[in-house]
Amino acid sequence: MSSGIGKSVKRKEDKRFITGKGRYTDDHRMDNQAYAAFVRSSHAHARVKGIDASAAREMPGVIDVLDGHQLTADGIGNIICGWAITSKDGSPMNMGAWSALATEKVRYVGDAVAVVIAETQSQARIAAEAVEVDYEELPVVAHVAKAGAEGAPQIHDNAPGNLIYDWELGDEAATDKGLAEAAHVTTLDVTQNRLSPNPMEPRSAIATYDDAEEHYTLYTTSQNPHVARLVLSAFYNVAPEHKLRVIAPDVGGGFGAKIYIYPEEITCLWASMKTNRSIKWTSDRGEAFMTDAHARDHVTTAKMGFDSDGKITGFKIDTIANLGAYMSLFSSSVPTYLYAPLMSGQYQMENIYCNVKAYYTNTVPVDAYRGAGRPEATYLVERMMETAAREMGMDPAELRRRNFITEFPHQTPVLMQYDAGDFHTILDKAQKAADVAGFPARKAEAASRGKLRGLGYSTFIEACGLAPSKAAGSLGAGVGLWESAEVRVNPVGTVEILTGSHSHGQGHETTFAQIVADRFDIPVENVQIVHGDTDKVQFGMGTYGSRSAPVGMSAVVKAMDKVEAKVRKIAAHTLEASEDDIVIEGGQVKVAGTDKAMAWHEVGLAAYIAHNLPDGMEPGLKETAFFDPVNFSFPSGAFICEVEVDPETGHTEVVNFTSADDFGTIINPMIVEGQVHGGVTQGIGQALLEQVIYDEDGQLLTGSYMDYTMPRAADVPFFSVQHHETPSPNNPLGVKGCGEAGAIGAPPAVINAITDAIGTNDLAMPATPLAVWRALQAASKPIAAE
Amino acid sequence: MTNVKMKVNGKTVAREVPDETLLSEFLREHLRLTGTHIGCDTSQCGACAVHVNGKMVKACTALAVSLEGAEVTTIEGLANGELHPMQVAFHDNHGLQCGFCTPGMIMAGVDMVNRYKAEGRELTSEAIRHELEGNICRCTGYHNIVKSIEDAAAKM
Amino acid sequence: MYPVKYHKPNTIDDAVAALAAGEEAMVLAGGQTLLATMKQHLASPSDLVDIRGIDGMVGACIDGDTLVIGAATTHAEVAGSAVVRKHCPGLAALAGNIGDPAVRNMGTIGGSLANNDPAACYPSAMLALGATIVTNTRQISADDYFQGMFATALEEGEIITSVRVDAPAKAAYAKFAQPASLFALVGVFVADGPHGVRVAVTGAGDDGVFRHAGLEAALASDWSAGALDSVDVSEDGLISDIHGSADYRAHLIKVMAKRAVAAA
Numbered sequence A: 001m002s003s004g005i006g007k008s009v010k011r012k013e014d015k016r017f018i019t020g021k022g023r024y025t026d027d028h029r030m031d032n033q034a035y036a037a038f039v040r041s042s043h044a045h046a047r048v049k050g051i052d053a054s055a056a057r058e059m060p061g062v063i064d065v066l067d068g069h070q071l072t073a074d075g076i077g078n079i080i081c082g083w084a085i086t087s088k089d090g091s092p093m094n095m096g097a098w099s100a101l102a103t104e105k106v107r108y109v110g111d112a113v114a115v116v117i118a119e120t121q122s123q124a125r126i127a128a129e130a131v132e133v134d135y136e137e138l139p140v141v142a143h144v145a146k147a148g149a150e151g152a153p154q155i156h157d158n159a160p161g162n163l164i165y166d167w168e169l170g171d172e173a174a175t176d177k178g179l180a181e182a183a184h185v186t187t188l189d190v191t192q193n194r195l196s197p198n199p200m201e202p203r204s205a206i207a208t209y210d211d212a213e214e215h216y217t218l219y220t221t222s223q224n225p226h227v228a229r230l231v232l233s234a235f236y237n238v239a240p241e242h243k244l245r246v247i248a249p250d251v252g253g254g255f256g257a258k259i260y261i262y263p264e265e266i267t268c269l270w271a272s273m274k275t276n277r278s279i280k281w282t283s284d285r286g287e288a289f290m291t292d293a294h295a296r297d298h299v300t301t302a303k304m305g306f307d308s309d310g311k312i313t314g315f316k317i318d319t320i321a322n323l324g325a326y327m328s329l330f331s332s333s334v335p336t337y338l339y340a341p342l343m344s345g346q347y348q349m350e351n352i353y354c355n356v357k358a359y360y361t362n363t364v365p366v367d368a369y370r371g372a373g374r375p376e377a378t379y380l381v382e383r384m385m386e387t388a389a390r391e392m393g394m395d396p397a398e399l400r401r402r403n404f405i406t407e408f409p410h411q412t413p414v415l416m417q418y419d420a421g422d423f424h425t426i427l428d429k430a431q432k433a434a435d436v437a438g439f440p441a442r443k444a445e446a447a448s449r450g451k452l453r454g455l456g457y458s459t460f461i462e463a464c465g466l467a468p469s470k471a472a473g474s475l476g477a478g479v480g481l482w483e484s485a486e487v488r489v490n491p492v493g494t495v496e497i498l499t500g501s502h503s504h505g506q507g508h509e510t511t512f513a514q515i516v517a518d519r520f521d522i523p524v525e526n527v528q529i530v531h532g533d534t535d536k537v538q539f540g541m542g543t544y545g546s547r548s549a550p551v552g553m554s555a556v557v558k559a560m561d562k563v564e565a566k567v568r569k570i571a572a573h574t575l576e577a578s579e580d581d582i583v584i585e586g587g588q589v590k591v592a593g594t595d596k597a598m599a600w601h602e603v604g605l606a607a608y609i610a611h612n613l614p615d616g617m618e619p620g621l622k623e624t625a626f627f628d629p630v631n632f633s634f635p636s637g638a639f640i641c642e643v644e645v646d647p648e649t650g651h652t653e654v655v656n657f658t659s660a661d662d663f664g665t666i667i668n669p670m671i672v673e674g675q676v677h678g679g680v681t682q683g684i685g686q687a688l689l690e691q692v693i694y695d696e697d698g699q700l701l702t703g704s705y706m707d708y709t710m711p712r713a714a715d716v717p718f719f720s721v722q723h724h725e726t727p728s729p730n731n732p733l734g735v736k737g738c739g740e741a742g743a744i745g746a747p748p749a750v751i752n753a754i755t756d757a758i759g760t761n762d763l764a765m766p767a768t769p770l771a772v773w774r775a776l777q778a779a780s781k782p783i784a785a786e
Numbered sequence B: 001m002t003n004v005k006m007k008v009n010g011k012t013v014a015r016e017v018p019d020e021t022l023l024s025e026f027l028r029e030h031l032r033l034t035g036t037h038i039g040c041d042t043s044q045c046g047a048c049a050v051h052v053n054g055k056m057v058k059a060c061t062a063l064a065v066s067l068e069g070a071e072v073t074t075i076e077g078l079a080n081g082e083l084h085p086m087q088v089a090f091h092d093n094h095g096l097q098c099g100f101c102t103p104g105m106i107m108a109g110v111d112m113v114n115r116y117k118a119e120g121r122e123l124t125s126e127a128i129r130h131e132l133e134g135n136i137c138r139c140t141g142y143h144n145i146v147k148s149i150e151d152a153a154a155k156m
Numbered sequence C: 001m002y003p004v005k006y007h008k009p010n011t012i013d014d015a016v017a018a019l020a021a022g023e024e025a026m027v028l029a030g031g032q033t034l035l036a037t038m039k040q041h042l043a044s045p046s047d048l049v050d051i052r053g054i055d056g057m058v059g060a061c062i063d064g065d066t067l068v069i070g071a072a073t074t075h076a077e078v079a080g081s082a083v084v085r086k087h088c089p090g091l092a093a094l095a096g097n098i099g100d101p102a103v104r105n106m107g108t109i110g111g112s113l114a115n116n117d118p119a120a121c122y123p124s125a126m127l128a129l130g131a132t133i134v135t136n137t138r139q140i141s142a143d144d145y146f147q148g149m150f151a152t153a154l155e156e157g158e159i160i161t162s163v164r165v166d167a168p169a170k171a172a173y174a175k176f177a178q179p180a181s182l183f184a185l186v187g188v189f190v191a192d193g194p195h196g197v198r199v200a201v202t203g204a205g206d207d208g209v210f211r212h213a214g215l216e217a218a219l220a221s222d223w224s225a226g227a228l229d230s231v232d233v234s235e236d237g238l239i240s241d242i243h244g245s246a247d248y249r250a251h252l253i254k255v256m257a258k259r260a261v262a263a264a
Helices: A014-018 A068-073 A121-130 A172-180 A225-234 A263-275 A285-291 A374-392 A396-403 A423-433 A436-448 A469-474 A508-520 A548-575 A600-609 A669-689 A741-758 A769-780 B023-030 B085-092 B102-119 B125-134 B143-155 C012-021 C034-039 C075-080 C082-087 C089-095 C101-106 C109-115 C122-129 C213-221 C246-263
Strands: A033-040 A046-052 A062-067 A112-118 A132-137 A163-170 A184-195 A204-210 A215-220 A244-247 A278-282 A295-306 A312-322 A352-359 A452-461 A483-489 A495-499 A527-530 A582-585 A588-591 A597-599 A622-627 A636-645 A652-662 A719-723 B002-008 B011-017 B049-052 B055-058 B071-073 C005-007 C025-028 C047-050 C060-063 C066-070 C132-135 C139-141 C160-166 C170-177 C184-193 C196-202
Touching: A014 B085, A014 B102, A033 A121, A033 A263, A033 A285, A046 A112, A062 A068, A062 A121, A062 A263, A068 A263, A112 A121, A112 A263, A163 A172, A172 A295, A172 A312, A172 A352, A184 A374, A184 A669, A204 A263, A215 A225, A215 A263, A225 A244, A225 A263, A263 A278, A295 A374, A312 A374, A374 A396, A374 A452, A374 A741, A396 A423, A396 A452, A423 A436, A423 A452, A423 A636, A423 A652, A423 A719, A436 A452, A436 A636, A452 A741, A483 A548, A483 A600, A495 A508, A495 A548, A508 A527, A508 A548, A548 A582, A548 A588, A548 A597, A548 A600, A548 A622, A588 A600, A597 A600, A636 A741, A652 A669, A652 A741, A669 A719, A669 A741, A669 B143, A741 A769, A769 C246, B011 B023, B023 B049, B049 B102, B055 B102, B055 C101, B085 B102, B085 B143, B102 B125, B102 B143, B102 C101, B125 B143, B125 C101, C012 C025, C012 C047, C025 C034, C060 C082, C066 C082, C075 C082, C075 C089, C075 C101, C075 C109, C082 C089, C089 C122, C089 C170, C089 C184, C109 C122, C109 C160, C122 C160, C122 C170, C122 C184, C122 C196, C170 C246, C184 C213, C184 C246, C196 C213, C213 C246
Parallel strands: A033 A278, A215 A244, A312 A352, A495 A527, A652 A719, B002 B071, C005 C047, C025 C047
Antiparallel strands: A033 A112, A046 A132, A062 A112, A163 A352, A184 A295, A204 A215, A204 A278, A295 A312, A452 A636, A483 A495, A483 A622, A582 A588, A588 A597, A636 A652, B002 B011, B049 B055, B049 B071, C060 C066, C066 C160, C132 C139, C132 C160, C170 C184, C184 C196
């Protein structure tokens, strides 16, 4: 059929967005709405000695000024991290207290200490400036490399030396042995630049309290409204779950930043009860840079050993990770279980050991952002492979091929069991599409124009489809990571899918409809996707970690299985046939080999009219299912990047970018390719442009688009996207997930290309013109004799 | 407060607003035309792009009161009964994902095509990328936005 | 934004009066910097005096060999002006590459010059071309006008009405953009005209736009990119920030100067 699985169906949701009718949180307006503005710390670390709101209270339009002492007195709980990590000595992680409004201490620039509620946004913001906070400044540590140093300022009392955990994975002794026996060892120091996710829609919340019902409604920019409700209820004591409705309407991108429950949403809910007004807060971009969870920010030293055939003998990784001033919802898992288990990459390895120390710093919390842990791992592995190949005088593709895993399922030494893949074929496809054979000619031509041309690879694997609940639980996750769906066939035969997945750009309204249209052979227009509202959808764990297809869609499939079983029974009963002979096709439910048939909608009608159902059958045609995967899914890919560097300015142009991806079964190639384009561009952004910088005092130097470089249209080329499908055996559709691949695989491909072009490996991300020029300068200077 | 009168999407509107009201606030809060979005504070993201007297401006960086008598077209007013070719092209070419930057992208696309046609210049993909300097998208990697504008340019 | 009172006078006299009457009144020319600054509560004028309604403030014309550009002429209008393109194509090209298309439709030459952002493009052109800044009270040579970062010779209540540029024989601008803001990390305007061979640098100087004597001397004796190879560009007095160190900027000044000469 034209709209089934594998077809590039144009998006059903587009019309409202291209006509300006999308309804994002800030587009909503409640009766009796007032506005919140937060009083934020201008110091990175300080004791709060007092708050004087008397002047602010007298300002035009001000309704109330509320602080953390009132919040705490009302029983609002601290913000928590939902994934418990145990240090290698068996001790639990050191989680410091995080109040939505700070009471005793502020720990980063932007930490909220009070909120002003006023009639207009402008009045609230102006009055917030009039709240006088008496701070006693404390020494600051803003950079992770210094957080664990002797005498570093202590950020949380219960985290001595600012250490959150000292965690390990793998066999250190075996890895040391593998390295000792290696014919060649490559050592690499890499930094993961700190990023700000920057969904284009800033965060926003509108909270409404109904005092008659003692019920709250929260409109918010969330990737997972049910998780928001669960956490707001179970941990922050805002309201019990049945008295709290969370709605995530149209959401303008998330990329991880909208997974978490932030102080602002908690405060708006509480303030709506305190003031009996609907409370709206919408971040501006400056506030977003200051308060949205940041990402990455690692410093790593690693060694990889090879035998004389180029086979990997051991891989040892030492990483320090910055989690910021407080532990955000998933923060602890990102540099541990989303990182170290990916260190085997696409390669046969026996010996891996990874040690990760996570620290507090006086910076905004750091948490998951597109890829989350896997980009950090991939960058390390793939720069290591390229560097090692150069050091050993081997072709970097050949070194990879010698180490490729070829049999599946494959158990790595770091927890993961890869489901399916075909790494040689995807690299073949990438090399062919990128015309690697023609590269020397292109390099020579570029040289004639004064440009340095380079080519870099990245062959990578991800663990997606978060996650088997049991496995996640055994590794410390505080929740199960299944997904749920309800399939509702209406009496007229149209279908509604209620899913706990949330679309904020991914196109679920189309792709989820496609799997239904495919299964029941009905027009895609007759399927409606309902999501993003805890009052409508049964439950859900939301969208992140490329999980909507492998987990969310699988739940839909399971619910459709149940619907189909009932449809067969009804049709068999009505048509006086055996259930086994019933087939669903062409909008009909038929008895195979006969002309006996019911129209699809007649089955729906029969189910609801219930005049003639099989004995004992309940009326209606609506089924719910929960799906918990047995394993992660493992998308893989081969990326090839070609760059040209202007040696005079250090400017890098990405001239070609080729991706060959294995996402398992593809539901909608158009949408999948769009995900690749966007992911690769974020990866190019990390490699070339983006970096959050705090100075030594913890002041944010990149607090707007004037200083934080977002990828623009001229920074990227058209992309070549190739596919190769090895279906995952771990879910009914064989899908693997495609949302994060680009961001995971692209950064090392870009940096490998630049280092190839400039002939020096000493280059850190982001490879800004300044950084590349510096690297060229350093490489051209003779090294002084010692 | 000043009574500001302008023609928005073909209709004359008048509102009494504070002088500091930005065009973006005037459209979103006073006229409830919420298709014009705010994605930054520094006039760089372009989510608020609208046309004023036929020229693209950033609605977040213009005072409503300074536009007395102006003709303003927003994303809501672009379609004239049926969708504008630029809107169709964004749908056909998957030129949007989350949709937040999309109104600005479409308004920028229409503006550049009109300008290049008026000046008799060829709107190459390279030119499109350069013209999009003031519009930031975080979802699409621009690939399909550029394709959309190329497609629409051929049909406008 | 803080509350503000808006005025749109039809004459210079009314504008001057409105500026004088306001407690902390400011001129609004295009607003592309001022309004952004106000939104962030970094500026809080009591009054805004919009000069775009004053006769003669918009447009470009030629007066003998002198190009006259009204202060409220937008960057897009300067870029598209047939007169500017004919008499100083380098200036038209510069204007056509400021900000982005939407900003160019609102931002004005007068606004840019009054603000004198150290990374703005126009100041380098004015200085290199030996332009004259015309105000409601006097004419100020570019050499006297620019007085450091965000500092100009403008007095309280003084309004730029136009700029006068004597058409050069050769002139061009080369900009290396700061990657985030797209302002000039280093911009170099070279000109050979009635005021001699002049080279002005924006984006790089601790004190804003400046002329570079060494580059000028080299070009005066030999107008070629190659003539600049031997010039020493010192990093003293140059900006060091997260986007570019002083030595990098010094290096880029030479690179951009050569590119500008090649384009002129």
